[in-house]
Amino acid sequence: MANEIYHRSNWGNAVNDIAWGDVYEKFDATNEMFVRSDNYENSNETDKLMAAINPKPSILLTPTAYDNGSLHTVKPVLSPFADFDFTRGTIATRVNEQGLIEDVTDTNLPRIDYTDGTGSLLLEPQSTNLITYSEDFSQPAWNKSNTSIQINTTTSPSGNFDGSTLTDNATSSIHRLRDTVSLSASTNYSLSVFAKKNTLSNIQLALINTANSNTISKVFDLENGVIGEELSQGGTTVSDAKIQNYGNGWFRCIIVGQLSSAPNQYQITLATQSTGNSQSVKQVTYSGDGTGSVFLYGAQLEELSYATSYIPTSGSTVTRLKDVCLNSGSSDLISSTEGVLYLEVAAFASINNFQSISLSDGTAQNRIRFTLRSDLNRAFFQVTDGNTGQAFINIDITDITDFNKFAFEYKENDFAAWLNGVKIATDTIGTVPTINQLNFTSGATSQNFNGKVKSVAVYKEALTDAQLTALTT
């Protein structure tokens, strides 16, 4: 972790101007803005100089530097800075530079997460892992049917030797681990587990009610890292599923959905193929030989429509509190006349969002906000002055869970929104509110932004169309 904490005084000496967003400012005498080439770490020689962009951002968050209770911005370079106040209240995990899951042991330390391979600020909601033994599958709470479990048999995604082996027996039947829980009907849950192939290459992940009359489940192919067949019944289906590569053969397998009746069990079932499996009430069956096995680590069940960072448990359910990032900026750094808000962010879910990033006066009455909408793959920019709406521009996005580059230019009777190099829409009527704060909220303290952040920049001047195209391309 220490390698990531670049103190402000060192940034000017950094060989590669370390940052994670596609846009960065070179801290030499020129202070020029660059668009980063594909290779972040060694890209200085080929980065594209954004020569056309003469105005420089007054606030720039990349983000690369932090301390307990504070997220540092790259700009302004001199005091007064524009650092964010950061709180969480519990510890949490992240994926570090080496791709390993580790504890972030300070309760108010921001997390730079490398799940996608490159770093980004991770801002998550409060969530509880409802599984009481997330790693120790040998506990009696995990009911074994025609399987046995050996713990501490392999190196897990944490880099520690704490992965487990689930092995079948010589029976033609269901080979599974099952645990019980008391959940609610018609409520979204995400169920996930880290798995790695051994002599078997497939697992089935299922959330079920009594007697399997209502089930959502998917089979996951751990050889090829792809999702296999769905084995759901009772009128409900998996609403989302993912298989995420954690390296060294490990994948995080995730299903999301809800049952029409109350779920009370979840299970991990061994499978011999990704599609066309034999089954009994939607549970995969096959003839075992006592040697078929996969490696497992870190099971998690959350009342959310997506899986969040891993929350280890050992005997109780465990809650990680939400990340709160507030109070950057000042009237010297944010113009109430004209400017640009630039964002390079990704949402956790493509639907049912309602989280914001804003320029405001600390209230919802005066603000310019970017908000992830509740409808599918959609966001909006909105301007409110004196609690009266001034401008509103919807943005439809191909996939809001990918990193996208947004910019919003504001000036009286001249508002425009940009997405990935394209001018989406304009609004030519409206005033600009008096604003002096940059927050990961809707303006005051509600609608905390949940997602991944690679860059946020605030300009005190309006930019030209060519400059905004370059900035967001």
Added chain:
Amino acid sequence: MKIGKYEFKDQKTAEAKIKALGVDTDEDGNEYPTHGHAIVKLGHIVLEQGEYDEEGEEIKAPVLSNKYHLDVMWVGLDEHPYGWKSNAVGNIDGNGVHSFYGVDYQTNKM
């Protein structure tokens, strides 16, 4: 910060207590707390696990608490807010059925 564990006679009573801590509705119609305390709704916690056969048929139903349970991490408070103390659960071993990640209940209990 301090942690409190509570049980209420039903969900409605618990929800009313939570609401009394401060709730507002934004202009988009979303309700949000106006306080910084972290509340985890545990609901009717399982006192004894259910038992199920190989086909998932219930052999023995789980035994649930007849009380509605909450865990709260209080921010900036050293005492239970008014009306909460009488619902506090005492004599918990360890962290009980739920914990806040990396924050020991016994060390930080209200």
